[in-house]
């Protein structure tokens with residue numbers, strides 16, 4: 025049923041790694057649906073966040089940052105980003121408040137032939153003087169790709185009301201696809217694994233964060249009024265396993281405490297979290313393993 029004048033549609037959020045796509049989606053949706061970190065390549069597959077207002081429903085598809093593939097996992101991430109350009113109603117291309125670089129030009133080139141409106145979001149404007157924005161906007165304007173140019177700050181909430189107006193303007197008329205209280209299309213076990221992975225990203229350094237994958241083995245048993253969750257953290261080398269466990273198990277304990285709090289917020293109930301760490305050599309280049317832990321290429325088509 026099409027409600028009167030309701031606007032709705034799917035919105036792809038594109039941009040280089042670390043530009044702030046997940047932060048913006050969480051801000052718009054009003055709750056954490058995508059994990060964020062200051063490390064590039066935090067997001068690994070497509071995640072939708074759903075924003076519902078009185079007269080609009082926008083379903084954001086947060087994509088892994090686009091970059092040139094070299095490992096198998098990277099290829100999946102690029103595919104996930106590109107496939108999100110099909111079947112969307114609007115594309116938001118997000119950039120840093122700086123001169124256009126090669127990475128941005130690479131993505132802009134892919135946007136030349138898309139049929140839906142493409143809007144440019146210049147994020148992190150809290151970090152620059154407003155005067156610096158004009159030459160940046162001019163550079164992008166010369167590409168003749170973008171319908172609108174919007175300076176925003178996803179952490180400070182700058183430019184968000186303008187963005188909401190523009191979203192309403194460019195989205196087609198259509199029904200609300202999801203209930204007003206639904207904020208994501210991802211299953212709970214996926215969100216739980218992501219919250220654990222977020223803590224690994226925050227608490228460890230160098231190659232460890234990106235060598236880690238999390239898989240929730242089970243989360244359907246209750247004991248002593250607490251949901252029992254069992255999850256495995258996979259790493260590529262035994263040295264990385266040592267780092268994740270930490271001296272006397274300290275690191276693993278911290279990962280567990282921090283993520284348990286976030287998981288309890290998400291699920292609205294008390295949780296007992298059991299974490300295991302296993303070595304799975306070169307898992308990022310192993311298509312079979314990738315499929316087993318949910319990075320199925322078919323998910324991205």
Ligand SMILES: Nc1nc2c(ncn2[C@@H]2O[C@H](COP(=O)(O)OP(=O)(O)OP(=O)(O)O)[C@@H](O)[C@H]2O)c(=O)[nH]1
Pocket residue numbers: 039040041042043044045046047048059060061062063064065066067068087088089090147148149150151176177178179180
């Ligand atoms: N100063 C400032 N920092 C921001 C802003 N938006 C995001 N950040 C920071 O930028 C970093 C990356 O943000 P994410 O939202 O994870 O970026 P992403 O584009 O989703 O990254 P990938 O998942 O790697 O593609 C985090 O440390 C954010 O806090 C902003 O408006 N201002």
